[in-house]
Amino acid sequence: MKRLVLFLPLAALAALAALFVFFSLKRDPTYRPDELVGRPLPAIALEPLGEGPPQRLIDTVEGQLTVVNLFASWCVPCRVEHPQLTALQTRGVRVVGVAYKDRPEATRAFLAELGDPFAVVLTDPEGRAGLELGITGVPETFVAGPDGTVLAKASGPLVSEADVSNLLEQARAEQARRQSERSR
Numbered sequence: 001m002k003r004l005v006l007f008l009p010l011a012a013l014a015a016l017a018a019l020f021v022f023f024s025l026k027r028d029p030t031y032r033p034d035e036l037v038g039r040p041l042p043a044i045a046l047e048p049l050g051e052g053p054p055q056r057l058i059d060t061v062e063g064q065l066t067v068v069n070l071f072a073s074w075c076v077p078c079r080v081e082h083p084q085l086t087a088l089q090t091r092g093v094r095v096v097g098v099a100y101k102d103r104p105e106a107t108r109a110f111l112a113e114l115g116d117p118f119a120v121v122l123t124d125p126e127g128r129a130g131l132e133l134g135i136t137g138v139p140e141t142f143v144a145g146p147d148g149t150v151l152a153k154a155s156g157p158l159v160s161e162a163d164v165s166n167l168l169e170q171a172r173a174e175q176a177r178r179q180s181e182r183s184r
Contacts, residue, residue: 035134036142036150037174041068042132046122049099049107057098057129058148060120065171066094068142069118070130072102073110075138081157082114084164089117093168097121100130100138143171151175 041061045054060066067088071078089095097118099107104123111121124130133142136155143152151171158164 037153038178039150040148041142041144041150042129044129044132046098046124046129049104049121049123055120055122057096057122057132058144060096060122061144061146061148062094063146064094065146066096066144068096068098068144070098070100070124070133070135070138070140072100072138073106074102077157078110078139079114080159081139082117084158084161086115086117087161088164089119094119098129099123099125100135101125101127141167143167145171145175145178149178151178 041058043056043058045056047054057068060068067085069081069085071082085095085097095117097120099121101124102110103125107121107123111118122129130138133140139157141154141158142150145151151174152167154163154167158167
């Protein structure tokens with residue numbers, strides 16, 4: 001009987017591991033939560049990286065198609081995607097950065113090293129904007145229309161021109177769909 005009691009915690013742990021494996025095998029690895037698509041960017045106010053008063057995330061759109069990228073200096077995939085953000089900025093696309101759970105001095109060093117493709121950089125040291133946006137980690141990128149409505153979302157790094165083109169194409173398709181609905 002004493003031996004049975006000794007193996008009881010081990011059996012419970014094995015059963016728990018089996019449950020985790022079972023549910024992870026049923027999970028769709030391509031699923032990306034796009035809950036904000038079709039909704040406005042949150043009105044959460046964040047401190048800018050430089051001087052100035054807090055700015056609402058939705059106000060950074062300024063009436064034009066805007067890419068909002070959550071990144072961090074400690075994030076290796078953020079380094080990988082950085083050239084794609086720079087290319088977007090070079091093409092004239094407005095890019096807004098949100099430094100997620102990062103220290104301002106580390107963010108400044110990151111941008112000094114890799115270049116600053118952002119029209120505006122807001123800081124989110126506690127991760128409040130990340131919670132409002134429903135992110136699962138960094139990097140995550142949102143495309144907002146001129147009215148601040150989220151048109152598309154990419155979870156993970158944009159590593160190629162094809163990734164960027166696909167994201168912008170999704171945004172344009174969503175914008176066209178929304179305009180079509182309004183005209184009915």
